[in-house]
Structures are given as structure tokens and as C-alpha cells.
Amino acid sequence: MCQLAAQEIPDALTLRVSLTYETSPSLQEATTVNYEWEFDVVWENFPFLLSGVGTTVGLAILSMLAGGVLGMAVALARISRLRILRVPAYCYTELFRTTPIVVQIMWVYWVLPILAGVTLSGFQTGLVALSLNVAAFMAEIYRAGIMSINRGQTEASLALGMTSSQMMRRIIIPQAITRMIPPMGTMWVSLFKDTAIISAIGVTELMFQAQYLAVDTYRPVEIFTITAVIYFVITYPQSLGVNFLYKKFRTQE
Amino acid sequence: MEETTTATTTPIVRVEALNKKFGELHVLKDVDMQVAPGEVVAIIGPSGSGKSTFLRCLNRLEEPTSGQIYVDQEEITGDAVDLPKVRRNIGMIFQHLNLFPHMTAIDNVMEGPRTVLKSSRSKAREAAVQLLDKVGLLDKIDVKPAQLSGGQQQRVAIARALAMQPKVMLFDEVTSALDPELVGEVLSTMKQLADDGMTMLVVTHEMSFGEKVADRVVMFDEGIIIEEGAPEQIFSRASNERTQRFLSQLHWGGT
Ligand SMILES: Nc1ncnc2c1ncn2[C@@H]1O[C@H](COP(=O)(O)OP(=O)(O)OP(=O)(O)O)[C@@H](O)[C@H]1O
Ligand SMILES: [Mg+2]
Numbered sequence: 276m277c278q279l280a281a282q283e284i285p286d287a288l289t290l291r292v293s294l295t296y297e298t299s300p301s302l303q304e305a306t307t308v309n310y311e312w313e314f315d316v317v318w319e320n321f322p323f324l325l326s327g328v329g330t331t332v333g334l335a336i337l338s339m340l341a342g343g344v345l346g347m348a349v350a351l352a353r354i355s356r357l358r359i360l361r362v363p364a365y366c367y368t369e370l371f372r373t374t375p376i377v378v379q380i381m382w383v384y385w386v387l388p389i390l391a392g393v394t395l396s397g398f399q400t401g402l403v404a405l406s407l408n409v410a411a412f413m414a415e416i417y418r419a420g421i422m423s424i425n426r427g428q429t430e431a432s433l434a435l436g437m438t439s440s441q442m443m444r445r446i447i448i449p450q451a452i453t454r455m456i457p458p459m460g461t462m463w464v465s466l467f468k469d470t471a472i473i474s475a476i477g478v479t480e481l482m483f484q485a486q487y488l489a490v491d492t493y494r495p496v497e498i499f500t501i502t503a504v505i506y507f508v509i510t511y512p513q514s515l516g517v518n519f520l521y522k523k524f525r526t527q528e
Numbered sequence: 529m530e531e532t533t534t535a536t537t538t539p540i541v542r543v544e545a546l547n548k549k550f551g552e553l554h555v556l557k558d559v560d561m562q563v564a565p566g567e568v569v570a571i572i573g574p575s576g577s578g579k580s581t582f583l584r585c586l587n588r589l590e591e592p593t594s595g596q597i598y599v600d601q602e603e604i605t606g607d608a609v610d611l612p613k614v615r616r617n618i619g620m621i622f623q624h625l626n627l628f629p630h631m632t633a634i635d636n637v638m639e640g641p642r643t644v645l646k647s648s649r650s651k652a653r654e655a656a657v658q659l660l661d662k663v664g665l666l667d668k669i670d671v672k673p674a675q676l677s678g679g680q681q682q683r684v685a686i687a688r689a690l691a692m693q694p695k696v697m698l699f700d701e702v703t704s705a706l707d708p709e710l711v712g713e714v715l716s717t718m719k720q721l722a723d724d725g726m727t728m729l730v731v732t733h734e735m736s737f738g739e740k741v742a743d744r745v746v747m748f749d750e751g752i753i754i755e756e757g758a759p760e761q762i763f764s765r766a767s768n769e770r771t772q773r774f775l776s777q778l779h780w781g782g783t
Binding site: 425427428430431433434435436437438441445446449450 | 587589611612613614615616618619620622624625626627628629630639640643644685688689692
């Protein structure tokens with residue numbers, strides 16, 4: 276059936292297909308009552324599975340940083356007085372917020388090399404696509420934070436003789452940031468989970484390793500159960516952290 | 529219109545044929561005004577008559593549609609002026625409390641000199657302490673605005689504006705948002721400022737301020753100065769019928 280050597284990791288799409296149609300004989304016969312759980316195969320391959328976690332975490336962090344910086348530029352363009360900056364920034368954020376992230380990844384994977392003439396590795400593709408996606412959401416978080424600051428603050432700053440950039444730096448952003456942090460936390464948690472999507476283009480992060488093992492061992496039930504647990508164990512504390520941030524910054528207002 | 533007593537000195541504020549339209553709405557109609565150094569002008573008039581708009585044109589928070597404004601002989605209207613620089617010379621206090629909430633009282637007062645004028649920390653701090661002392665809030669130096677009463681906040685706002693050493697101060701109904709018992713402390717700070725010789729344009733519904741502190745009272749109605757004169761004249765024998773009606777509605781002056 277499907278014997279995969281580590282070197283010849285299959286094309287991502289083939290893998291998906293094989294995963295769908297070639298499940299283990301035991302699984303085909305299984306019903307809810309008689310399925311025999313067999314976790315040993317997971318523990319045997321646990322280091323291999325965990326080897327994807329580093330990529331998942333790395334990708335999430337890098338996308339968050341790149342998207343955070345790019346998003347700030349987009350947000351500033353979005354609130355600019357110049358139409359020529361405002362309109363493209365608006366189109367950008369709306370485009371990325373209204374298309375499925377998997378489409379964005381596939382687009383960067385297939386279309387960008389043709390348009391831009393650059394070949395990106397799977398990881399680079401994932402990083403670019405996720406960063407672009409994060410930037411769109413972060414831009415809206417920044418913008419909403421900035422817009423939430425009372426107009427009186429702007430007037431007081433200008434009346435003192437500040438330039439727009441002094442006002443942003445000294446008055447608006449320091450106040451807006453406390454309102455941005457909680458939604459940023461939410462964004463981060465969802466980004467962390469969204470990284471699983473780039474398994475679709477063959478990046479060996481946690482989800483890809485899980486799919487690979489599932490095919491290789493005929494034990495998708497156990498593998499994906501444990502994979503879900505791994506995501507949960509990593510994400511849950513972050514989620515608690517986000518809740519904490521919401522509470523902390525709400526009481527501060 | 530009557531000549532004012534200060535016509536001989538060079539005015540520190542001169543407004544010529546100022547017009548402001550918001551779309552079709554003609555809010556200020558050919559307004560002329562001259563203010564002498566050290567003069568305190570109270571601006572009164574019904575709601576919507578253009579008082580705030582007039583004041584906001586004077587530091588270009590609102591863009592005049594046409595006309596010229598000169599502050600200390602320098603034209604501040606037109607595209608060529610450096611707005612932040614112009615605004616340094618013109619302090620403004622607003623109706624709504626708008627201290628910077630993330631900064632303590634003294635940091636609020638130091639913010640202009642530090643960020644705009646690039647003063648040294650020690651110099652800015654020394655000046656800020658003096659100003660907070662002047663407005664009677666020496667004990668609130670390290671307190672954030674949320675812990676101050678409305679009246680205290682407005683006094684810090686006055687200190688914050690004074691820290692820029694402005695040539696003119698604009699006040700737009702600075703006591704309207706305050707509880708009645710807090711109005712007095714702000715007005716007495718303003719009176720003290722007037723006594724120190726500051727040039728002030730004060731939009732107010734506090735007729736007592738107009739009567740006791742102002743050198744001149746200016747009555748706006750529908751974007752026009754319909755009457756002006758010394759307080760005792762306006763308050764006790766206004767010649768314009770609409771001024772009389774406006775004052776009697778406030779249960780003030782008139783007959
Ligand atoms: N930004 C704006 N856009 C459109 N119309 C405006 C704007 N600001 C003020 N106006 C209108 O201009 C007119 C004058 O307003 P302004 O605030 O100057 O009056 P005011 O004399 O200060 O009144 P009040 O005593 O209520 O403060 C009003 O009809 C107001 O609705
Ligand atoms: Mg007003």
C-alpha cells in the first residue's frame with residue numbers, strides 16, 4: 276500500500292488523497308463498540324510527531340512578528356489622509372479577511388511564483404501567506420484601537436503644537452495599545468491553530484507529521500487524537516493567558 | 529460697531545472678514561475682531577451661533593473658508609504656515625476634559641515643552657511644578673487624571689497650556705461640563721490668569737465671569753457679531769434686542 280521512506284515525502288496533495296482512501300483494515304471494520312485503541316504506535320513515533328511542533332511554533336511566531344509590523348504599516352495607510360494610500364490598504368485588509376486562509380496559502384504557493392518569478396520553499400510560502408493574513412487582521416486591530424481614542428485627545432495634542440507623528444507616538448498609540456492587546460491575544464491563538472493548514476503544502480509541522488504518521492502506521496484514530504491533545508496542551512494555556520489579558524485591561528480602563 | 533478702548537495699541541489678535549462654511553451651512557459671516565495684548569474678551573451668544581467655530585479657527589483646528597487671522601502680527605491663515613508652530617503660541621482649553629489619561633498631572637504639563645519644544649527634563653519639570661503650584665495643585669503632581677475632579681482636571685489643562693508660554697489663551701466653555709460646585713475654582717484660576725496680564729478669549733455661559741473679569745463682551749448670533757462693548761454696557765443696557773432677549777433668558781442683566 277503506502278510505504279513511505281522519510282526522504283520521499285510525497286506531494287502534499289497525494290498524501291491527502293491517500294489519507295482519505297487508504298485507511299487501515301482494522302479501521303474499516305471498526306465500529307464504535309469494538310474498535311481497539313492502540314496507542315503504542317503513537318508513543319513509538321512520538322519524537323517524530325513532536326519534531327513538527329518546533330516548526331509550528333516557529334512559523335506562528337515569525338508570522339505574528341512579520342504580520343504585526345506589516346499590519347502597522349497597513350493600518351497607518353488605512354487612516355491616512357491620502358486616498359492613494361487609504362484605498363489599497365482597505366482593499367488589502369478586506370481581501371484577506373474575506374477569503375479562506377487555505378485559499379490564500381494555495382494562492383501564494385501556486386500563483387506568486389508565476390507572478391513574481393520567485394520560488395519559495397514550503398516553509399517560506401507558509402510564512403508569507405500567514406504573515407499577509409495576520410497583517411490584514413492586525414491592521415484592523417490597530418485601526419480599531421487608534422479610532423477608539425477620544426477625539427478630544429487629538430485636539431488637545433494638536434492644540435499644544437504637536438505634529439501628527441508626535442501625537443501618534445506620545446498620545447494615541449500609548450493609549451490605544453492597552454485596547455489592542457486583548458484582541459491581539461485572540462489573533463495569536465487562532466494563528467497558532469491556523470498554522471496546521473500549511474501541512475497542505477507539505478511543510479513538516481505538527482499536522483503534517485501527524486498525517487504522515489497516520490498513513491504510515493494505519494493508526495489515524497490514535498495519531499489524530501494525540502495530535503489534538505498536543506494542540507490543546509500548547510494552546511489552552513495561551514487561551515487562558517488571553518482571558519487574563521481581557522480582564523486585566525478591562526479593569527484598567 | 530463701536531470702537532473699543534484699546535484701538536490705539538497694536539492688536540495681538542486680528543481677525544479680518546473671517547468666513548467659515550460647513551458645506552452649505554454658513555457658520556461665520558465676515559467676522560472682524562481685534563484683541564489688544566492683555567485684553568480679556570468674553571464671547572457670548574446662543575447655541576449654534578458659531579462661538580466654538582470662531583475660537584477653533586483661531587488655532588486652525590477648524591479651517592477657515594476665507595479671511596485672514598493674525599496673531600502677534602503674523603498671519604496664521606493660508607497654506608504656507610507651519611501649523612504646529614503657530615499653535616504653540618495659542619493655548620486652548622476645551623469644554624470636554626481631555627488631559628492625557630496615561631500620564632500624571634505633571635507629565636501632562638511637561639508634555640508640550642518636552643515633545644514640542646524639546647526642553648530638557650529638568651527645565652520642563654521645574655516650570656511644570658511652578659505652574660501646578662499656580663493653579664493650586666501642587667499636592668496632585670503625581671496623580672493621574674482619573675483621580676482628579678473635573679475642576680482639578682481643567683486646572684491641570686490650564687497649566688498644560690500655559691507651559692507652552694502662549695501669547696493668547698482660548699477657553700471654550702471650560703466650566704460647562706463641571707458640577708456646579710467645581711465651577712468656581714476654575715473661574716478663579718482664570719481670573720488670576722487675567723490679572724497676570726494674559727490675553728484671553730473666553731466663550732462662556734458664566735455671565736458672572738463676563739461681568740467681573742472680561743474687559744469686553746462680544747455677542748455672537750448666527751455667525752455675526754451683533755453687539756460688543758464693556759461688560760456693564762452689555763449687561764445693563766444692551767442696545768440690540770436679540771442680546772437683551774438672550775440675556776433675559778439666562779436671567780441675567782437687562783431690565
Ligand atoms: N464639524 C462640523 N460639521 C458641520 N457642521 C458643524 C461642524 N461644527 C459645527 N457645525 C455647525 O456650525 C454651527 C455653529 O456651531 P458652533 O459649535 O460653533 O456653535 P456654538 O456657538 O459654539 O454653540 P454652543 O453654544 O452650543 O457650543 C452649528 O449649527 C453646528 O451644527
Ligand atoms: Mg460651542
